[in-house]
Amino acid sequence: MENKVYKEIYDGFSSYLKEKRDADGGRRKTGERDAILNEICAFKGHFDINMLHARLDNTKFRVSKATLYNTLNILIEAKIIVRHHFDSGLISHHPHIPPIPVMYELRKKAESHLHFICTQCYCIREVKHPPFLKNNVTTLKSRFTPEYLCSYVYGMCGRCKNKMQKDAQKNKSQSNSNNSEK
Numbered sequence: 038m039e040n041k042v043y044k045e046i047y048d049g050f051s052s053y054l055k056e057k058r059d060a061d062g063g064r065r066k067t068g069e070r071d072a073i074l075n076e077i078c079a080f081k082g083h084f085d086i087n088m089l090h091a092r093l094d095n096t097k098f099r100v101s102k103a104t105l106y107n108t109l110n111i112l113i114e115a116k117i118i119v120r121h122h123f124d125s126g127l128i129s130h131h132p133h134i135p136p137i138p139v140m141y142e143l144r145k146k147a148e149s150h151l152h153f154i155c156t157q158c159y160c161i162r163e164v165k166h167p168p169f170l171k172n173n174v175t176t177l178k179s180r181f182t183p184e185y186l187c188s189y190v191y192g193m194c195g196r197c198k199n200k201m202q203k204d205a206q207k208n209k210s211q212s213n214s215n216n217s218e219k
């Protein structure tokens with residue numbers, strides 16, 4: 038990540054914490070929180086709490102999951118990260134594939150791409166956000182002030198589609214040969 042972007046995120050968090058501290062006397066900024074933010078910024082894409090927890094275990098800051106949940110919630114409030122619920126009712130639940138855990142991502146990153154989610158194998162592909170979508174969203178509802186944009190597109194990935202077509206072909210040729218045997 039560019040230093041400039043990192044500084045922006047870091048400063049945003051600091052000023053949010055300062056504001057909160059002034060307002061409610063709580064949410065002191067700690068080295069621990071900085072370490073958490075560092076690790077979050079180092080993720081290329083989405084992460085879940087276990088991934089973050091594992092990374093922090095390699096630093097001198099070993100934090101409990103309860104502390105992590107708490108900090109993640111503060112980072113969401115501070116508009117620094119977003120919580121993704123990729124697992125929607127649309128996804129057909131295969132018994133052998135566990136549902137996607139709740140994922141997080143820097144809001145800045147999340148806004149820059151669409152999420153293409155395969156409802157068969159759960160893979161998530163990121164596709165660069167076409168700028169026109171973000172620029173035109175304000176014209177859709179005049180009295181609504183958009184804050185950020187997060188887009189999910191559910192469907193079938195190329196690999197699953199290929200597999201489905203191959204399976205269909207196999208079934209067809211099988212039933213053809215069964216018919217000719219009769």
Ligand SMILES: [Zn+2]
Nearest residue numbers: 142146147163
């Ligand atoms: Zn994303």
Ligand SMILES: [Zn+2]
Nearest residue numbers: 155158194197
């Ligand atoms: Zn797939």
